[in-house]
Amino acid sequence: MTIRFDDKVAIVTGAGGGLGRGYALELARRGAKVVVNDLGASRDGTGHSDAALKVVEEIETAGGVAMSNGGNVAEYDQMVDMVAKAKERWGGVHILINNAGVLRDKSFAKMEPADFEFVVRVHLIGSAFATKACWDTMREQNYGRILMTASSTGLFGNFGQANYGAAKLGLAGLTKTLAIEGAKNNIKCNTIAPVAGTRMTADLFPEAAFEAFAPDKVAPAALFLVSDDAPTNAIVGAGAGVFQSSYVTLTPGKLLTGDDLSVDGVAANWDAITDRHGEIVPQTGAEQSMLIGKALQGG
Template identity: 75%
Template sequence: MSIRFDDRVAIVTGAGGGLGRAYALGLARRGAKVVVNDLGGARDGTGRSDAAAKVVAEIREAGGEAMANGGSVTDFDQMEQMVAAAKEKWGGVHILINNAGVLRDKSFAKMDPEDFRFVVDVHLNGSANVTKAVWETMREQNYGRILMTASSTGLFGNFGQANYGAAKLGLAGLARTLHLEGAKYGIRVNTLAPVAGTRMTEDIFPEAAFDLFTPESVAPAALYLVSEDAPGNAIVGAGAGVFQTAYVTLTPGVRLQGEELGPEGVAAHWAEIADRRGEIVPQSGGEQAQTIFAKLQNI
């Protein structure tokens, strides 16, 4: 089975380098027309460059079709204009990979509130802006593939990245809700947690590891998750050619009543409450309430 994107229009944000560039080139090689979005800023979000135009030139030199866009994902009007330009040129937008991001790492004690707000704004609000800009088009087409970029920091935590972690776990939650809202319109939404050696991580990775964790070793997961036969509601980890899935689970739990219904009762039953035997992977938030109702009916 060959995965192709002929007659599909894709937007990739943060595509001027690293992972985004690998995604854009991969989509174009497989037939997609690609909007390469990148503000061209530094890792902390400052400044501008012509990074997007350089990737577009690469795509065109290889015989593909692409256009550059230098809009900021934090500006909803600019994202609407980007989508309108893609529709005017190519007739629609079928794929969105939300990849744009910045880093402003510090321990929470030393982090300026503006650095917290800015990182959340770019990653979480920025992804929401671009997704909102394509949402009605995808609903009208009865087809869409959207990929959010989370992180192991968001899923599991990482010292010095409170802002980044908050944004990235927020993106996983956004994806799960949009999966439910978009399903009847043929829109599938997934989340990717990549581990790659890029400009964002070049001073974090050891040199030997940096060479193994190439953007190209992550791209296969991204392209599969925006393909026609993609799953929905998945959280996928990818790095150095290793692919994983992550899950949010819920234990069966314990019902406390009477004198036990207090913090002392929670403490006394903590081992049973946290026992993972019989845990489930809820497909929506409503399933938590359903499991509670089931407990009430069984007593």
């Protein structure tokens, strides 16, 4: 079976290069009409370029259908305008890939508060703004596919990227709630944690690794996660042709009573509290309370 996107309208933010460009090209190749959004800024969020126009030209040259958009994801009104223009031209928006991002890496000790705020605003708030701009349309259509871009930094941490990591784990959390809220309207929401050689990672990868970690080796996972038969609430790692699944888990825990219900008791029972035997992957936040209730009943 070949996965197609005929009759679907897709928005890809940050699609002027790297991963976003790869997603846009493959979506168009498989039949989608694509809004190529890119502010065209450098990776620290400054400057402008005509990157989106070049990707649209690539798509059209290959026989696809696309339009460019220079809106800033961190400005909600610009995202609303982007969605309105897509609907005006093509009648709807079915797919949103939130890919736009910036980096301002420094150790937390040296990081200015403004650099923390800016990175969180672009990645986390920007993705929320773009998603909110699409949300009512997707609900009305009873169809939506949304992909958030997290990172191993958000999931597991990385020195010098406190701002980026905070935003990226926030996106995984946003995904989880939107997957629940969107379910009744056939809106599926997933998270991808890509590893790729792009402008964002230019000084992190040795030159030889760029080919191995080419963006087109991430695109298969991204497109699957916005397809008709996509799962929902998945966290998928992707890089160099390797695809992984990541989970937020919860251990059964340990009920403490009497003298053990104390700071000293937590310390004494730490191994039992953190014992992963029987851990679960909750599908909603309510499951934490349910597990506590089970422990209270002696289950």
